[in-house]
Amino acid sequence: MRSAAPALVIALLGTLLTGCQQTPKGHDQLDAVLWTQTAIEHEVLYQQIYAAATRQLQPALADPEWDALAQAPRDLSGLPPALIVDIDETLLDNTPVNAKAVVDGGAYDYAEWYRWVEKAEARALPGSVAFMQAAARLGITAYYLTNREPGQEADTLRNLRQAGFPIEDIGQILTAGTAIGGCQHAGSDKTCRRQWVGERARVLLMVGDSYGDFIAAPNRLDAQRQAAAPYRAWFGQRWFLLPNPTYGGWYTAPYADRDALPEGEKRALKLRALVLP
């Protein structure tokens, strides 16, 4: 009787080899990018949040004391109405750059990001264009506070216009580190830029995908909760926060923003931050 073993071994080897070819390497960002790009929940959440923000435009405009800046009460008389909006993952969807890193199996590629900004092909996120058009029809000026870099304003303006946003002037785009006379915060902190807008306008609403789009605090959950505590009721009323599971302060907080750490160490620290049963 002939043994079935060689045939079995060949079959097993075949299965293993096929398995190797068909099972891609894991990537920490796969599910976050997949959800952002394909889940109906993501699409509906954006539409829901922008619809709620749109409903607040009229009441905010009609109330002369309404102000969305987290600062002491100030003299609002004579100030024209404005909005403060973030750009990336608030108005424009840049997840194709994250998706490429996932498919290529590598870290986020900043060279790819710069090419992406230059191409100016990012699409508008659901609900965002209708909201910005509604604000423009009401005579509300939008200021785009973004942590894109100085020098990227022209490409960003082109992208916003191509995506349908009613932006009139490149001066409405304030990039990271925009020089604000006498203000101490620099770089990605938007405090000085918010203050600059506040000197020129009554801010009706703010929209962003990141905590720092509303208020500044050290990148730790306890400090963030404490800083936002007086303004909790403003979320959904004057401040509209959109979901971003791909990046943000929360992503780098477990490793205390030490980006230069080896990937394995960052992952170990992220695992240690999880809440277990």
Ligand SMILES: [Mg+2]
């Ligand atoms: Mg953003």
